Amino acid sequence: MTHILTFENVTQSFGGIRALNEVSFDCRAGEITGIIGPNGAGKTTIFNVITGAYRPDSGAVRLSGENQLGRASWRIARTGISRTFQNIRLFPSLSVREHILLAQAPKLGLARRFLPDGKVQARADEMMELFGIAQYRDRVATSLPYGVQRKIEMARACAMAPKLLLLDEPVAGMNHDEAEDLRQTLLRLRMGGLSILIIEHDMRFMMRLCDKIHVMNFGTRIASGTPAQIQADPAVIAAYLGEEA
Numbered sequence: 001m002t003h004i005l006t007f008e009n010v011t012q013s014f015g016g017i018r019a020l021n022e023v024s025f026d027c028r029a030g031e032i033t034g035i036i037g038p039n040g041a042g043k044t045t046i047f048n049v050i051t052g053a054y055r056p057d058s059g060a061v062r063l064s065g066e067n068q069l070g071r072a073s074w075r076i077a078r079t080g081i082s083r084t085f086q087n088i089r090l091f092p093s094l095s096v097r098e099h100i101l102l103a104q105a106p107k108l109g110l111a112r113r114f115l116p117d118g119k120v121q122a123r124a125d126e127m128m129e130l131f132g133i134a135q136y137r138d139r140v141a142t143s144l145p146y147g148v149q150r151k152i153e154m155a156r157a158c159a160m161a162p163k164l165l166l167l168d169e170p171v172a173g174m175n176h177d178e179a180e181d182l183r184q185t186l187l188r189l190r191m192g193g194l195s196i197l198i199i200e201h202d203m204r205f206m207m208r209l210c211d212k213i214h215v216m217n218f219g220t221r222i223a224s225g226t227p228a229q230i231q232a233d234p235a236v237i238a239a240y241l242g243e244e245a
């Protein structure tokens, strides 16, 4: 199976802190890959390196084999990576539908030539249906409940038709039913061929969603495997119990 993303020996320092210490892992195309680990382990830093927000000290980040390091964030986004953030980032006065239409704006130059406006609208409708937010389409996004706002962010990220979707703690603030709905939606996206890389603290959710999980602790990858392998790994158990492996 081909790798959509390869993260190779990446080191990222902030002054004296090594947020990532020669971290390597990969994501297979068409799979859901998870990243877990205690607070401060380096998970969000990985997303910031992938999206070009941080420039690491060393290493490489390949998307479909091509090194993205040193490229501007907007260029990396155009190669097919979109993300959501830990803290919700929505515009205060835009409706749900406007958020999702706006997400497609970078492609509209091309769209005018061979993607009719109807297609842009149709994609927005499709994403709102998929994430179960169509009934809120004309409401101001920031006026809606927290769980709905999270879904708007994900629908917006998917509207860009990415090759790889990065989700940073999407379940935070969701109740059990909302989380289960989201899990089903992500599995549907996977069936449609989308590759997903997800950071999440909710272990039950991750164990029932991911094909493969990488475990971080203190800036180092300490384990990788299927959910069953990870759950049985002594180094992972020790990291979560706060003991020495």
Ligand SMILES: Nc1ncnc2c1ncn2[C@@H]1O[C@H](COP(=O)(O)OP(=O)(O)OP(=O)(O)O)[C@@H](O)[C@H]1O
Binding pocket: 014, 017, 018, 019, 037, 038, 039, 040, 041, 042, 043, 044, 045, 046
């Ligand atoms: N821009 C930055 N400047 C300084 N230090 C940073 C910066 N970004 C991250 N760090 C540090 O790098 C380390 C890893 O942070 P990171 O946010 O990647 O952890 P995390 O695993 O995502 O944690 P959490 O689960 O709490 O979100 C932490 O010590 C953090 O303080």
